[in-house]
Amino acid sequence: MIYRLRHKTSFAYAQPVALVYNLLHLKPRQLPWQTVHASRLEILPRPAILADRTDYYGNIETYCMVEEPHSAMTVEIDSHIEVRERTIGNAAAPSWEAVRNRVAGDLRPGGADASQYCFPSAAIPITDACRAYATPSCAPGRGAHDVAVDLMRRIHAEFTFDPTATHVATPVEEVLEQRRGVCQDFAHLMIACLRSVGLPARYNSGYIQTLPPPGQPRLAGADASHAWVGVYCPANGWLDLDPTNNRVADTQFITIGWGRDYHDVSPMQGILYGGGTHHILVEVDMVPGTLPDATIMQQQ
Secondary structure, three states: OEEEEEEEEEEEEEEEEEEEEEEEOOOOOOEOOEEEEEEEEEEEOOOOEEEEEEOOOOOEEEEEEEOOOEEEEEEEEEEEEEEOOOOOOOOOOOEHHHHHHHHOOOOOOOHHHHHHHHOOOOOOOOOHHHHHHHHHHOOOOOEHHHHHHHHHHHHHHHOEEOOOOOOOOOOHHHHHHHOEEOHHHHHHHHHHHHHHOOOOEEEEEEEEOOOOOOOOOOOOOEEOEEEEEEEEEOOOEEEEEEOOOOEEOOOOEEEEEEEOOHHHOOOEEEEEEEOOOEEEEEEEEEEEOOOOOHHHHHOO
16 A cells, blocks of 8 residues: 555644754654655744754654744655555464463564563553453463453453543553543553563554544544554564454554654654743544655655
């Protein structure tokens, strides 16, 4: 699949803003199954400093500083991305107990990268409640990926998608108790459950293609960022699972990046001086497209 992805964030301030520092995770990663043919970022007012770097997890971070006083700001990225079917190893999957025992303290290539995702993080604690919820999926001798798929299916069946039930900082324990939330909440919960039984799991940030109801037109700007889970098995690598939609990530998913939890790959974070009250409007379009022409690709 080839997509054109547009993500625009507009800020309107009640009072002038004197200075803004922002850290952005908006540029998609180059991956074995994902090729970024072009990606153009535009920020208004023009930043005095705009620089990319690769973070610890291999994601593209963009740092920007706007020094010009302003009452409104827009951040817009326009990308052309090709997504192919992912290759998942088909070796005989070891049991989840074997994966837990092998990954713990594994300093070999691949193992060290995975083992760091076994520990609690700022937004994802390891609790007895999460371990208790995960336990029914962890039958003795069951394959690690099978455990994760079963856990995904249970979360999808037992939790209700409700954008009014939580906010960006809602604790995992509250999501587990209320059984309601959004994609970020379900990803955090699933990761907490997997880590609680010793399986490495990471937070994936990106987008999923959405389709309008039958007979209704597609609304421009109505798509949104998405979150899902990666779980590791030494024999077969990383498997990406989406508990919100109960599906394995495929060519309808675009990956921006991954980390321990949302805070490692939040689309925008930073500080500003001034502004008072403000209003934020986010518009996202992920639509099938074609490869850009040479002129656009040279401007990426």
